[in-house]
Amino acid sequence: TMAPDSDSAVEFTASILATDEAYWRDRQLWLEECGYMLRPRFRPDWVPSWRAAKPGFYEDQITLTYSQIIDATRIADGARVVLKRNYKWDNPNEAKIFAYLSSPELASDPRNHCIPLLEQLSPPDDEDAVIFVMKLLRDFQDPRFDTFGEVVEFFRQIFEGLQFMHHHRVAHRDCNFVNTMMDAEPLFPRGFHPVHPLYLPDIPNGKPKMAKPYTRTQRPVKYYFIDFGISAMFKAGQDTRIDVIEGGDHSPPEFGTLDERRDISIPVKVLDPFPTDIYYLGNLIRWQFIEFSRSPKHGFGFMEALVADMIQDDPAKRPNIDEVVARFEKIMGGLSSWKLRSRVVKKTESPWHLIRRTSHLFRRIGFIVMRVPAIPPNNLQGISLIVLLKSARYSTMTSESVPIERFTRRKLTELEVYWRDHQLWLKECGYELRPRYQHDWVPACQLARARHKCQLSFGHVQANKLRLQEISFIVLFKKGARYSMASDSDSSSEEFTRRKLLEREVYWRDHQLWLKECGYELRPRYQHDWVPSWAEDAEISVYEDGITLAYAQIMDATRIADGACVVLKRISKSRHPNEAKIFAYFSSAELVSDPRNHCIPLLGQLSPPDDDDIVIFVMQLLREFANPRFDTFGEVVEFFRQIFEGLQFMHHHRVAHRDCNLINTMMDANPLYPHGFHPVYNKYLRDMGHGRPKMAKHYTRTQRPVRYYFIDFGLSAMFEPGQDTRIQVIEGGDHTPPEFGTLDERRDISIPVKVLDPFPTDIYYLGNLIKLQFIEVRFSFLLSSRYPSLKVPKHGFGFMEALVADMVQDDPAKRPNIDEVVARFEKIMGGLSSWKLRSRVVKKTESPWHLIRRASHLVRRIRFIVLRVPAIPRPKPVHK
Structure with missing residues (x-):
């Protein structure tokens, strides 16, 4: 290939096509007919552009690096591709x-x-040849890795990729560093030249410009294996031993010594290629990051033990890919956030790199403040997981697929109707939606096989991956304040969305006058005479009447009598026949005054005059139970006590919740926020002040104790005394209870729906909530299709592990009932010291930057001790 400082001899060579280049030149017109345009150098009428021009570095001077590979432009969309x-x-x-x-x-x-x-x-003139069209990739470590988290994500992806191949009985047999590459498109928004990747793809007038990249933390990437020329695929049960073929890495010990490999009298060895793949990846990591690299790096000792086992001389002693992945996940879970955000440093780095260290420090501080994950996900970013969960109503407890109901598949949901109604407008803007969202869509599946054949309606999708990707786009497009998108029409898209009521908002606008007569005032956006309050060029996302609805069936309102903010929930009596009955039962005068009742109280029930099937519940405004974050163990212990007490109250009254997961467990945060908070953007005050919202400051739960509630009784079941409590299973937001069966069993429509006692399942739900939120996993604000939940374990909740383990046992009959849970918890609570209860809840990955938080907590703790504030903040009984 040409270098910018080429001399006249090389320039002469560049002006004449090589034999390998002539192959592509001779087929350029055919490739153009196929939709792919080669660079000017490889066109039949090419004349070197540097003749009669100033000396420089011209794009058509660049020759081929490999005879069988050439870059091209896809004519349809201008994308850069590679032809092999x-x-x-x-x-x-x-x-x-x-x-x-x-x-x-x-x-x-x-x-x-x-x-x-x-x-x-x-090719029509070369029957033995086939040309593969692939996306343009780049060396996996160019640009260089910035942080350990970026390298850890690289390790995770290549292990995941090889595991995928091995699970499908394919051995790569050449997965060395040359055949491991990266899709660098996110890093280079302006692109890069396919042969000289240091430069932009366009080299005008012989003066190339540098291609400036983002870091992988800023723009996560995906890594790929290439070149399956010597790969082998096996059938199930087939013997996997085959003749050895050496790839780019000649060092596997099972290949023998150099003399043995040269001796043609020695028969070719027959070996299992899967352990050799393990060796290749281990050797890649050893050479590039630990030992023999030309620029060895500090700090990768955490990988040495695993790599040593992967490159053992005896292939039988190497771990298989599942064992490698399991061990690596443990390694990854043990790395602190501080370590993952640290800069990757060469052992030979000179003091001149002080500027690089300084710029990295500023980036690190910015990422911590913006809560950018230390291990960069390669897909979704910037979306609150709780928003996705509530929008999608899918479990993020497990990575397995879940079925979508037949009704949802055959009929567009309210969220989907919006896109169907705007399909023509989007087409005018240059974007074509899938057939499902066309006005003339008819399902391609047979109704009788809708649960497993309907591909146009998603079929069975990955609840944590594919489905959430689509929903995240809906959230971004319809709700996303201050989210920037790629095209010039984005601002107009948001303007269009917010200046015009969505279909799900029109219902509330049309009932606004009737609701006002009932004593409830909606926000200005839903008044009949509403005109947007922002100017044409204003930042509309911070104006209160620019905020759209999160859910079609839920609306916030102001109670005219006292100015209190309430929530209105619209339900269909035909679809949820028991919800109104159970709701009214728990809100009866006898039960609502019981302090053990943690079911959200029904403040009123309205019946729209134009629809006999609809009923509207009036409830108090609640907030996610973990927002703001818990300050002390005493606050968390009180949360546990209340949710156990609340479920015990329901079970004593013969009601099974059947969906008491983290989404349906909320908090009355009014004591924490004396000035209130906005019902949609709850980090701001309720009054958003002419486009300049102010943050809603809050107390801690120790200062102002709060009360927790269960919501959503749409799936709940109530039983008469002595009635058989076994009923048909209905899955709620958490799909993980073992009694629901395996994924295949839940998919198989020939298997009858199970009939089970829902009370032990409620026990499982609460146990799993505690397990996922406080012991093993905590949901993060940033998400990716690969990270439905980021593992951020917390210190100090070992006292709950034994009880939680019993609550989530596979056999429902072995789980304790709610009375046993409460009794055991009271013993646990009694054994905790005041010092423990006043201690701060700390993540295991907490960095030294949280020193300020620790200091402020210490000051509060001393004041609470002096003032004798209880370590377990118990709210006063509610009198209704």
């Missing part, structure tokens, strides 16, 4: 394996890190 010529007699299995790994079923799996095959071309 493969001869069937040279690599007979490559086309078959490539096509298999790129099949629709496998290509949609996020664990698949095999470069996707975009298209396969057959």
Whole structure:
């Protein structure tokens, strides 16, 4: 290839096409007909552009690096792609394996890190050749890794990718550092040259410009394996031992010494290639990050033990890929946030790199403040997980697929109707939606097989991956204040969305006058005479009447009598026949005054005059139970006590909640926020002050004790005394209870719906809530399709592990009932010291930057001790 400082001899060489280049020049017109345009150098009428021009570095001076590979531009969309010529007699299995790994079923799996095959071309004048069309990739460590978190994510992806291949009985057999690459498009928004990636793709007038990248933490990337020329695919049960073929890495001990490999009298060895793949990845990490790299790096000792086992001389002693992944997950879980955000430093780094260290420090501080994950996810960013959960109503407790109900598949949901109604407008803007959202859509599936055949309606999707990706886009487009998107029409899109009521908002606007007669005032946006309060060029997302609804069935309102902020929930009596009955029962005068009742009280029930099937519940405004974060163990212990007490109260009254997960467990935060908070954007005050909202400051729960409530009784069941409590299973937001069966059992429509006692399942739900939120996993504000939940364990909740373990046992009959749970918890609570209860709740990954938080907590703790404020903040009984 040409370098910018090429001399006249090389310039002469560049002006004449090589034989390998002539192959592509001779097929340029055919490739153009196929939709791919080669660079000017490879066109039949090419004349060197540097003749009669000033000396410089011209784009058409750049020759091919590899004879079988050339870059091209896809004419349809201008995307840069790579064409690879493969001869069937040279690599007979490559086309078959490539096509298999790129099949629709496998290509949609996020664990698949095999470069996707975009298209396969057959040259009309070369029957032995086939041309693969692939996306343009880049060396996996160019640009250099900035943080340990970025490298850890690289390790995770290549292990995940090899595990995916091995699970599908494919051995790569050449997965060395040359064949491990990166999709760098997120890092280079302006692109890069396919041969000289240091420069922008366009080299005007012989003066190339540098391509400036983002870091992987700022713009996460995905890594891919390439080159399946010597890969092997096996059938189930087939012997996996085959003749050895050496790839780019000649060092696996099982290949023998150099003399043995040269001696043609020695038969070719027959070996299992899967352990050799393990060796290749281990050796890649050893060479590039630990030992023999030309620029060895500090700080990768945490990988040495695993890598040492992966490159053992005896292939039988190496761990398989599942063991590698399991061990690496433990390693990854043990790394602190401080370590993951630290800069990757070469052992030979000179003092001149002080500027790099300083710039990294400023980036690190910015990422911590913005809560950018230390391990960069390669997909969704900037979306609150709780928003996604509540929008999607899907569990993020497990990574397995969940079925979508038949009704949802055959009929568009309220969220989908919005997109269907705006499909034509979006098409005018240049964006085509899928067939499901066209006005003339008819489901392609048979109704009788809707649960497992309807692909147009998503079929069975990854609840934590594919489905959440789509919903996150809906949240971004419809709700996303201050989110920036790529096109010039984005501001107009948001303007269009917010200046015009959404379909789900029109219902409330049309009933606004009737609600006012009932004593409830809606926000100005839902008044009949509403005109947007912002100017044409204003930042509309911070104006109160620019805030749209989060859920079609829920609306906030002001109670005219006393100015209190309440919530209105619209339900269909035909779809949820028991909710109104159970709601009214727990809000009866006899039960509502019981301090053990933690069911959200029903303040009023309205019946719209124009629809006999609809009823509107009036409830107090609540907030997520963990927002703001818990300050002390005493506050968390009180949360546990209240939710156990609340479920005990329901069970004593023969009511099973059947959906008491984290989404339906909330908090009356009014004591914490004396000035209130906005019902949609709850980090701001309720009055958003002419486009300049102010943050809602809060007390701690120790200063102002709060009360927790269960909400949403749509799936709840109430039983008469002596009645059989076994009923048909209905899955709520948490799909993980073992009694629901395996995924295959839940998908199989030939298996009858299970009939079970829902009370032990309620016990499981609460146990799993505590397990996921306080012991093992805590949901993060940033999300990706690969990270439905980020593991951020907390210190100090070991006292709950034994009880929680019993509550989430696989056998429902072995779980304690709620009375036993309460009794055991009271013993646990009695054994906790005052010092423990006043201690601060700390994440295991907390960095030294939280020193200020620790100091402020210490001051509060001393004051509370002096003032004799209880370590367990118990609210006063509510009298209604």
